[in-house]
Amino acid sequence: MGISLIILSSVITGLLYLFSKINQPTFPEFWIILAQVSGLFGTLFLSWNYIVSVRHMILEKIFGGLDRVYKTHEFFGISSFILLLNHPLFLIINFLPFNSTSLYLLPGRNLAYTFGVLSLYSLFLLVSFTIFVKLPYRFWKLTHEWTGIVILLALFHAYLIPSDISRYLPLRIWILSWNSLAILAFIYKRFLYYFLAPKKTYVVENVVQDSNYLVLTLIGDRQNFLRFNPGQFAFFTINGKGADREEHPFSILEQKDNYIKIGVKVIGNFTLKLTDLKDGDTITVRGPFGNFGEKVQEAKEMVWISGGIGITPFLSMAPSIMPDQKVTMIHTSANPESRLLTDKLTEHAVVNPSFRFINHLTSLYGRLNADNVCRRFNxxxxxxxxxxxxxxxxxxxxxxxxxxxISRKRIIYEDFQLR
Ligand SMILES: Cc1cc2nc3c(=O)[nH]c(=O)nc-3n(C[C@H](O)[C@H](O)[C@H](O)COP(=O)(O)OP(=O)(O)OC[C@H]3O[C@@H](n4cnc5c(N)ncnc54)[C@H](O)[C@@H]3O)c2cc1C
Incomplete structure (x- = not known):
């Protein structure tokens, strides 16, 4: 459905562009057409980029999972940047050799151009921080908090620039509406999300640590707690004095009524802070998100493969296996790790004949590959x-x-690196 909406918005943009040309006495030159089309679609895609960045369950449903929403967001970030970069370049080419690059690539010509050029440069910085410069997550997130500037500048540019497109009112209204929707999406995500998004407070009941692995047990309100399906995750924020609003995703290991458990590998700032939690501390939980476990219901024969902390969503999925299903789960790690998480699956395999669990140590048995998995487990x-x-x-x-x-549709994965 998400793809259909994107196609529909693109088709409407294309049609409105064509209609804008119908009543014109002359058709513009080839390079001008390219510049206009890349500017229009660049603006549309930039707006989509903001809209899909709103972490909302409706978007998750429309696109079939939050990881896909993030991938769509990344796609729109890159494609809008390429299109918007081409917009001034095509204009320069059109007027060659009687033009100078400074007219379209440097601010100052007039207000409308200045807004356009600044919008392009700020977009370039943001895309670079995401793709080329691998900033630590926290710093990258800080750069993303300023993304509203790009769309605001683009909106001013689209509103002020005189062109044969801007003279066609329906197209102007269409593009400005997308820009405005994008700005609203940004304002919601940047300022309102923390107050308005559905959330519940949980109290820490127990923290168990073994080397750099943790299992946290949290209790929600008895009447008003979040309900998770197998394989789902939520975003967690530590409450209290000195705590910031940083929220991080973790899969739910287990839910029993208002009790939930999460398993964490300590790898950085936030996960280290989780080790300091004491019984009675409170945590805000936003969710549920994710549809990793959904396809399990329609599958009869499955292999589950986890690496490192990727084991966590499978812990909640294992008890949902039905007697007519057959699952082989292989957890791979280089060396023996903490048994805090693997023991649960070993125990589960003892009581459920449909579920087999193998802990594969690559240091002893070498790297696993699809060929030996397929042969060994038929x-x-x-x-x-x-x-x-x-x-x-x-x-x-x-x-x-x-x-x-095995068709790509039957290969389902959960990405722990959302950007
Ligand atoms: C859907 C999903 C489920 C996850 N489930 C688990 C789990 O059950 N157990 C577990 O230990 N880890 C899980 N993770 C990974 C976990 O979110 C990161 O390890 C954690 O946020 C790292 O934070 P840090 O500050 O300790 O480390 P950092 O060094 O700051 O981050 C390390 C990496 O974690 C990712 N990350 C950091 N902060 C965030 C954030 N706010 N949102 C999204 N990604 C972030 C980035 O890819 C970053 O490069 C999951 C991630 C996702 C996306």
Whole structure:
């Protein structure tokens, strides 16, 4: 549905552009058309980029998962940047050799151009911080808090610039509406989300730590708690004096009424702060999110592969396996790790004959690959593969399983690196 909406908005933009040309005495030159089309679609895609960045369950439903929403957001960030960069370049080409780059690429010519040029440069900085310069997550997030400037400048540019497009009222209204919607989305995400998004307060009941792994037990209100499906996750914020509003996603290991458990690997600032939590401290939980576990219901034969902390969503999924389903789960790690999380799955395999659990140590048995998994466990093209772990591991397995003949639709993964 998400893709259909994007296509529909693009088709309407294209049609309005064509209508804007119908009553004109002359058709513009080729490069002007390219400049106008790239400017229009660049603005539309930039607006989509903001709209999909709103972390809302409706978007998750429309796009089929929050990770897909983030991927769409990334796609729109890059494509709008390429289109908007081409917009002034095509104008320069059109007027060559009687033009200078400074007319379209430097601010100062007039207010409308200045807004356009500044919008382009600020977009360039943001895209660079996301793709080329791998900033630590916290600093990258800070840069993203200022993204509203880009769309605001683009809106002023679109509003002020005189062109044959801007003279066609329906197209002008259409593009300005998208810009305004994007600004509203930004204001919601930047300023209102923390107050308005559905959330519940949970109290820390217990923290168990083993080396750099933690299991936290949290209790919600008995009457008013969040309900999670297997494989789902939520965003967690530590409350209290000195705590900031930083929220981080973690999968739910287990839910029993108003009790939830999460399993955490300590890798940085926030996860380190979780180790200091004491019984009675409070945490804000926003969710539920994710649809990783949904496809399990329609699958009969599955292999689940986890790497490192990617084991967590499978802990809540394992008890949902039905007697007519067959699951082989393989957890891979280089060396023996904490048993805080793996023990639960070993125990589950003892009581549920449909579920088999294997802890695969690569230091002892070498690297796992799709070929030996398929042969050893007699997987067929109708089998489903669920992957969660380091990005590289998931990409390699997805590639291998699909060349083995398992359709991409049956290879489902949970990405722990949302940007
Ligand atoms: C859907 C999902 C489910 C997850 N489930 C678990 C889980 O069950 N157990 C677990 O230990 N980890 C889980 N993670 C990963 C966890 O969110 C990060 O390890 C944690 O946020 C790291 O924060 P940090 O400050 O300790 O480390 P940092 O060094 O700041 O971050 C390390 C990496 O974690 C990611 N990250 C950091 N902050 C955020 C954030 N606010 N939002 C999204 N990603 C962020 C980034 O990719 C970053 O590069 C999950 C991530 C996602 C997206």
């Amino acid at each position: 997987l067929t093209r109708n089998s489903y593969v669920f992957l969660c772990g380091p990005k590289k591991m998931m990409e390699t397995f997805a590639e291998q399983f699909s060349s083995y003949g």
